[in-house]
Amino acid sequence: MEKNRSQLKSNYDDQGYFVIRNYFNIAEISSLRKVILTFHELWKKDNKKFYQEEAFNSSLITGSEYLAYDDRVKLFNFISSKKIMAIVESVIPTNPAFMNTQLFFNPVNHQQKDFWHRDCQYDFDIEDQKKVIHETQVVHLRIPLFDELGIELVPGTHKRWDSDEEFDVRQEEKGRVSSESLSTGNKIKLAAGDLLVFSADMIHRGLYGLDRLALDMLVFDSAADYVDYVDDDCLPETSMLDKIDDPRLFMTTIQLKAQG
Ligand SMILES: O=C(O)CCC(=O)C(=O)O
Numbered sequence: 001m002e003k004n005r006s007q008l009k010s011n012y013d014d015q016g017y018f019v020i021r022n023y024f025n026i027a028e029i030s031s032l033r034k035v036i037l038t039f040h041e042l043w044k045k046d047n048k049k050f051y052q053e054e055a056f057n058s059s060l061i062t063g064s065e066y067l068a069y070d071d072r073v074k075l076f077n078f079i080s081s082k083k084i085m086a087i088v089e090s091v092i093p094t095n096p097a098f099m100n101t102q103l104f105f106n107p108v109n110h111q112q113k114d115f116w117h118r119d120c121q122y123d124f125d126i127e128d129q130k131k132v133i134h135e136t137q138v139v140h141l142r143i144p145l146f147d148e149l150g151i152e153l154v155p156g157t158h159k160r161w162d163s164d165e166e167f168d169v170r171q172e173e174k175g176r177v178s179s180e181s182l183s184t185g186n187k188i189k190l191a192a193g194d195l196l197v198f199s200a201d202m203i204h205r206g207l208y209g210l211d212r213l214a215l216d217m218l219v220f221d222s223a224a225d226y227v228d229y230v231d232d233d234c235l236p237e238t239s240m241l242d243k244i245d246d247p248r249l250f251m252t253t254i255q256l257k258a259q260g
Helices: 002-015 026-046 048-053 069-079 082-091 126-132 164-170 238-243 248-259
Strands: 017-020 057-059 096-105 139-144 148-153 186-190 195-199 204-206 213-221
Touching: 002 017, 002 082, 002 195, 017 186, 026 048, 026 057, 026 069, 026 096, 026 213, 069 096, 069 238, 082 096, 082 139, 082 195, 082 248, 096 248, 139 148, 148 195
Parallel strands: none
Antiparallel strands: 017 195, 057 096, 096 213, 139 195, 139 213, 148 186, 148 204
């Protein structure tokens, strides 16, 4: 495992991502799918208009709004399972912290096209984006629950600024639109059971189609300044902690929050 771990870390550092095929077995995926579908059905009912008109994801899957106590405990146990922690710690060896979960699905509105972006572009202007891509980035672990077209990403862009083509498309400059294809894009088709790990700040887009329903978990290096992005309700309640086999990922976030 040590050799594998350092290989994963060096792939992530060089390219900004790696994929592990068939990482989860059928039992793991079908039990996860059951919990996630419970969330998704309730969320869709409660967000009818948003879902019909524009949504392509939801978040706070571990929160208390849609999932009952026991399902939340199940989900927390999956997120911090040995298999997941091995991967998280291969990328963030010391004190990784849990940030959130998101669920990605196909937009109902067929006019909506999959679009290139860096996650940091929603929080920072261009000059600051140029800086933050050289700092610690949030790590996404994508766990597809059904076979999907996956993610298209531009390898290496977690560490480098955009080419002119990438910039104009992503930012919709000079008449370009963010759903155009990029010559540097690399499509990573994913099947249920695969795991894709990628940097949130690299240039990427989700590819709509098939029965896409993918759980993304977001983690960060506790040395970086991300704790303000964490919603308290997506963390385990105190009474849940002794029902979680290895709660370190959550404890780190809870402790960061307590420090203010
Ligand atoms: O799958 C998508 O629609 C977008 C994925 C994405 O942007 C992300 O996971 O940060």
